[in-house]
Amino acid sequence: GEDVEQSLFLSVREGDSSVINCTYTDSSSTYLYWYKQEPGAGLQLLTYIFSNMDMKQDQRLTVLLNKKDKHLSLRIADTQTGDSAIYFCAESNKDNDMRFGAGTRLTVKP
Amino acid sequence: EAGVAQSPRYKIIEKRQSVAFWCNPISGHATLYWYQQILGQGPKLLIQFQNNGVVDDSQLPKDRFSAERLKGVDSTLKIQPAKLEDSAVYLCASSPVQGGKETQYFGPGTRLLVL
Numbered sequence: 001g002e003d004v005e006q007s008l009f010l011s012v013r014e015g016d017s018s019v020i021n022c023t024y025t026d027s028s029s030t031y032l033y034w035y036k037q038e039p040g041a042g043l044q045l046l047t048y049i050f051s052n053m054d055m056k057q058d059q060r061l062t063v064l065l066n067k068k069d070k071h072l073s074l075r076i077a078d079t080q081t082g083d084s085a086i087y088f089c090a091e092s093n094k095d096n097d098m099r100f101g102a103g104t105r106l107t108v109k110p
Numbered sequence: 111e112a113g114v115a116q117s118p119r120y121k122i123i124e125k126r127q128s129v130a131f132w133c134n135p136i137s138g139h140a141t142l143y144w145y146q147q148i149l150g151q152g153p154k155l156l157i158q159f160q161n162n163g164v165v166d167d168s169q170l171p172k173d174r175f176s177a178e179r180l181k182g183v184d185s186t187l188k189i190q191p192a193k194l195e196d197s198a199v200y201l202c203a204s205s206p207v208q209g210g211k212e213t214q215y216f217g218p219g220t221r222l223l224v225l
Binding site for chain 1: 114150151152153154155158166201203213214215216217218219221
């Protein structure tokens with residue numbers, strides 16, 4: 001089946017930039033998403049990008065998409081302790097079937 | 111706008127018991143999804159409803175799991191009988207329509223522990 005892969009852990013210092021990477025295999029993906037999950041909470045949509053775009057910026061968040069390599073990244077500028085959470089990469093096709101990665105646990109050290 | 115509501119938030123049962131979860135999607139959202147999220151993994155789709163009809167239940171273990179959305183609004187997911195490996199967070203999500211870019215909005219989940 002189609003897969004979404006992410007590294008499991010990332011640790012950064014407060015104020016640094018964080019970059020979370022994701023790769024996917026489904027060439028028919030139409031949208032790619034980044035969700036944030038804090039302990040005991042549901043998934044919160046952070047941002048999404050259409051598959052024919054290569055970059056989207058939203059305040060401290062920058063999403064880069066390399067469709068040829070099927071690589072998606074999320075950059076968080078000026079990372080804060082409140083950004084500590086699990087970040088899920090997800091992709092959907094035209095039928096809105098979504099597949100999620102296993103999540104990257106971001107730890108921000110003061 | 112109220113978000114997706116789920117209850118209960120936590121449930122502990124013994125194996126072979128039955129359990130039911132409830133979801134109230136965002137008002138007006140036609141599509142409703144149930145996901146299973148096992149610890150350390152991403153959510154996995156169990157079933158998708160469009161209004162009160164099932165669109166995709168290919169990943170639902172139908173020998174023990176069932177779900178319904180009788181009036182096209184609220185939905186219940188049932189496990190009968192539960193197994194140890196059913197311990198997970200069960201997430202409900204909704205979106206306005208099926209297909210396209212419509213984002214799925216997630217509820218807080220029901221955390222199930224099967225002993």
